Amino acid sequence: MTLVESPVAVVLGAVLLDLVLGDPRALPHPVVGIGEMISSLEKPLRRMIPNVRVAGVALLVITVGVSYALAASLIYAAYQLAPAAGFVVSLYLAWVSLAARSLHLESAKVVRALQEGDLPAARVALSYIVGRETAELDEPEIIRGAVETVAENTGDGVIAPLFYLLLGGPALAIAYKAVNTLDSMVGYKNDRYLEYGWASARFDDLANYVPARLTGLLMVLAAPLCGLDGDGAWRILRRDGRNHSSPNSGFPEAAAAGALGVRLGGANRYFGKIVEKPTIGDALLPLSQATYGGVVRLMYGSEALLVAAWLATVALFNR
Structure with missing residues (x-):
């Protein structure tokens, strides 16, 4: 197998490009096309399907199917x-x-303004990356928002x-991005999208x-390598991983909270109303700019561990 046919070269090249350059916004982006398809x-x-929930199922099947098929066909045609x-x-x-890299850069704008x-x-910077109202937040609450965003998106964005x-x-990664984009565009519990999304x-x-769940475990393993509390990450992951309205988001947030020794969750304001969310973690340390630096290290450490584990598996099976 030559270098240009190697999946290892593709994966390592993609990870390095993301770490160095981030999202290539100046180039044509599949997610933009996926978003336009969803809207169209x-x-x-x-109009064609009276049952709104069935129409939403059709949207899901078409969007994910077309995204995967186009990506796979483009790769095949290019190799031919x-x-x-x-x-x-x-x-x-x-x-x-x-x-x-994009998650790091966008969240870092929040902390840079605080510095x-x-x-x-x-x-304002925080309002671009969270759904809660931010106009009256003090510094610890701003930090909490940034840390929760990085922790949660380490799971679904990294x-x-x-x-x-x-x-x-x-092609499968692009199909996943289609699923993620669908959820971000139509996965709302409001009158318009409750059934359709x-x-x-x-x-x-x-x-x-x-x-x-894999993200939570990777964070536990990465924590001591990042100068954080691995035992605390494991304890809070097991105790508070389900303390979230999402069936998934609580696991990376809990592992991060335990590793950082902070409490996440609590009260947020949405559309003028206070929403009390379950707390995650123990307030052993105050939420500070150092907390944000720790969760960023945790994100990169978790990604590095997953890549390393995959490379070891590939090497083992290719012996």
Whole structure:
């Protein structure tokens, strides 16, 4: 097998490109196309299928199926043209499915504003990455929002797409991104999307079931390597992993809270109403800018461990 045909080269190249360059926003992005497809299908599906929930199922099947088929066909066609072309297409699709660097950069804007003493700017920066209202938050609550976002999205923005990339190549990673995009666009519990987005939200829960729990375990293993509390991560993961409205998000948040020695969850304001969420972790340490630095190390450490474990498995089976 040549380098351009090696899945190892694709994975390592994609991870390195993501770590160094982040999301290639200046280039055509599959997620943008997926989002446009989801938007364009809503009116015709609602019109053609009277049962709104069934229309939502059709949206899910079409979006994920077309995304996977187009990615797989593009890779196949490129390899038929030339091995180097196939490698480049595979590498690009794998790269754009990952989001560690982008998650770091976007969340770092919040802490950078705090470092500059600009609390209003920090609130605005946080509002771009969380759903809660941020206009009245103090610094510890801003930090909590940033830490929760990095911890949760380590699961569905970093480990999950990498998991599917390792499992089934770039086409499966793109299919996962389609599921994730569907949930972010139609997976709301409001009048418009409660029924139409039901299938997308449930399938997103299913697709993230294993990656979320894997993320929690990776965080436990990564914690001592990152100068954090591995025993605490394991204890809080087991105790509080299900203290979340999402069936999945609590696992990475609990592992992170335990590793960092902080309490996450609690009261958030949405559309003018206070929503009390279950707490996760123990407040052994205050929420501070150092807490944010710890969760970022935990994110990168978890990603590195998953890649290392996969490389070891590949080497073992290729002996």
